[in-house]
Amino acid sequence: MIIKIKNIRTRTFIGVFEWEKNILQDIIINVLIEFDGTKAAQSDALEDTVDYKKIKMDIMNLTEQKSFGLIEKMASEIVKLIMTNDKVLRTEVEIDKPGALRPLSMFDKIKDFEIRISPFTAKIQKAKEEAAKRIVGQEDMIHALLTGMLTGGHILLEGLPGLAKTLAVKTLADITSLSFKRIQFTPDMLPADILGTQVYRPQDGTFFTKKGPLFAIWY
Structure with missing residues (x-):
């Protein structure tokens, strides 16, 4: 409001x-x-x-x-x-x-x-400054990640190995106090590896849901 x-x-x-x-x-x-x-x-x-x-x-x-x-x-x-x-x-x-x-x-x-x-602009600049402490020379990527994050869009990062793609996402999660999960796609991956599964609790004989990395959300 x-x-x-x-x-x-x-x-x-x-x-x-x-x-x-x-x-x-x-x-x-x-x-x-x-x-x-x-x-x-x-x-x-x-x-x-x-x-x-x-x-x-x-x-x-x-x-x-x-x-x-x-x-x-x-x-x-x-x-x-x-x-x-x-x-x-x-x-x-x-x-x-x-x-x-x-x-x-x-x-x-x-x-x-x-x-x-607007203090919002200052917060964006502060986030960029904090990201620059870990990631050097990727200002455009950080700007694009913040834009996608704030507008509620999806982001696809492509690039050669070692160019701080994973580090950039983890850094933004740390800066904004959000969770971070990484999924490594392998030939033997199962749906439970992404969604999670029911785990038996022997103490009381019940099952509980152990959520998978998909539940690391940005909102």
Whole structure:
């Protein structure tokens, strides 16, 4: 479920130039918040959802009580503030600084400065950096694997032996805290080697299912 809070208008000290540091400037903030609203939809209770009124007030308090050099810093602080709510899965912040270009009167017709920031992009970059610690020179492959993983697609890796195909998949599983299983296809392979089988438990005389490597899923 997604909530959008639009046109949060606040005033703050923001800028790197001396004239900016001494005057309050108007800021317009839009935020997008993604969360699991299943429980709230059933209970119809405020405590089961994201209190967007409180988030709005927290953003206004943050921006009005602090000063910032760069608008990127402000956006980052707002993202951190929103993500402290354990119900929030993802957020995007859009900041409009209407007066960013005002001192240059000859450029008044230029579109006002705007920035958007999403922590999701930062997480992707972090995953690539972690993968690069194990795998050297395979940036395109890592990018393709992440793309397939995030879009829910299937991936076929082809290449000569020793080019880190298996290592790349295992590395991504480690980075994302997911399980990893490898199936070695041989002439004597049976369905149970992939799907699993029923195993007898002598302690209580019952059978239990021992799942095969097929159950190492990405979701």
